[in-house]
Amino acid sequence: MKRIVYDKYGSVDDLHAVEVNKPIPDKEQILIKVKAVSINPLDWKILMGEVKLVSGKKFPKSVGCDFSGTIESIGQGIQKFKAGDDVFGVINPFKEGVLGEYILVNEKEIARKPANLSFEHAAAIPTAGQSALQMLTKNVNSIKGKEILINGASAGVGMFAIQIAKSQGAIVTAVSSAKGHHLLKKWGSDYVIDYNKEEVTNLRKQFDVIIELSAKLPFRKVKKLMKPESTYITVIPSLWNFVHSFSNNIVSGKKYKILLMKSDTESLNRLASDALKGIDIHISKTYPMSDYKEAYKTIIKEGALGKVVFNILS
Ligand SMILES: NC(=O)c1ccc[n+]([C@@H]2O[C@H](COP(=O)([O-])OP(=O)(O)OC[C@H]3O[C@@H](n4cnc5c(N)ncnc54)[C@H](OP(=O)(O)O)[C@@H]3O)[C@@H](O)[C@H]2O)c1
Incomplete structure (x- = not known):
């Protein structure tokens, strides 16, 4: 073979x-x-x-x-x-x-x-779908009616994250270059941003959850976009991020979390069923x-x- x-x-x-x-x-x-x-x-x-x-x-x-x-x-x-x-x-x-x-x-x-x-x-499905699911179910409380920023939303994880967040009633702002905007809209994003035209850090808005998928938007840069009791989730499990998140989370209500996707049969089954129900x-x-x-x-x-x-x- x-x-x-x-x-x-x-x-x-x-x-x-x-x-x-x-x-x-x-x-x-x-x-x-x-x-x-x-x-x-x-x-x-x-x-x-x-x-x-x-x-x-x-x-x-x-x-x-x-x-x-x-x-x-x-x-x-x-x-x-x-x-x-x-x-x-x-x-x-x-x-x-x-x-x-x-x-x-x-x-x-x-x-x-x-x-x-x-x-x-x-x-x-497996890595991208379960990463999105775990960020939006295990790392945050109910997201119904909450403002969510997904930075780097047009590839695998973002595709699932937008659709799962929308299915749970969140208000989604999604960021990518313009080439992916037709998909960000199709997947249900309420607002789309082209990072080549607009600095996310200049947004005059605050979020309950920030999902960072681009590896280009560190916690320190987006803290001002976070509501007092909100959560930032990065997908980069570097030593620096672990140290920084540990020290931050002791003192701040703005939580800094790091995704370490762990696969399980139950999540795979749920995502397969979501796909049959219409997740694109x-x-x-x-x-x-x-x-x-x-x-x-x-x-x-x-x-x-x-x-x-x-x-x-x-
Ligand atoms: N820790 C874990 O357990 C775990 C699990 C799964 C995935 N991950 C990580 O999660 C990340 C996302 O994975 P993915 O599969 O969705 O694919 P990806 O190809 O890494 O997606 C990158 C996304 O970021 C966007 N982007 C690029 N530059 C940007 C910028 N300056 N500002 C905002 N957005 C920007 C891209 O849009 P354009 O194409 O328009 O530039 C694209 O939408 C990867 O780093 C992956 O390794 C980690």
Whole structure:
């Protein structure tokens, strides 16, 4: 079977295809024939060695973490799934990668894919969808009627965050460059801002929740946009952010939180059900697996509107 791997930290040019034996599941593992894989920024952050303290020195590594596919075989200890089930999920990207024809997963990493949700759409859900859901349910109290700023809203996490926030009755201000504004509006944003034309920090408005997805708007810059008892959530789990948030949260009512997305079957099921009820999962481009270099180079250069997905034809 084919896998896309790299043998050292570097760039997209270090990715290459290899032929390896189809893996065999142990007692607690499930072998999946992969049908689709979606791209996340963490894929190339790991590839480029930006998080090597966590991802370690073991090579070769494969790339990607979100997938969908069909169960080929299961270990003797597997109770909840059987061969032939269509599933989707996310693996721990610091240990393994999913861009290949077959992968091994454990039961906790997957959920059933509804029959009328495509493999591509299912693969687009896990990381982006669960990140948005966890920010808006676990990190803040009820957001009904609350003012929410989503900075960096036109890619995967923003797509889910806008729609989940709107479904819970929030008032959403979404920020991206102009190329994504038709989507920010389609997903339900009440106000849209082009960061090339307007400094978010100059807004004459205060928010209950600020979701920062661009990695360009630090807490200190937006504090003045926060109501007295409000929450800022960043997706960058750097040491600096942990230290700063810890010291801030002891003394301030303006809370500073850091997302560490944790996958669970219940959230995957909920997001699949939301997708069937009408949450728009916008896939801006699909690539065959063989175009892995072009896909990663393009998304790193141009960004993504919604999600970008590989079709794995084998
Ligand atoms: N900590 C966790 O557990 C966790 C989990 C999931 C994701 N993440 C992180 O969350 C971030 C968002 O991920 P994503 O999948 O949604 O994709 P992404 O490609 O990182 O999305 C970036 C967004 O930021 C916008 N942007 C770029 N420059 C901006 C600026 N100066 N001001 C405002 N917005 C700007 C982009 O819009 P334009 O294209 O218009 O520039 C785009 O909408 C990534 O850094 C990812 O690694 C963290």
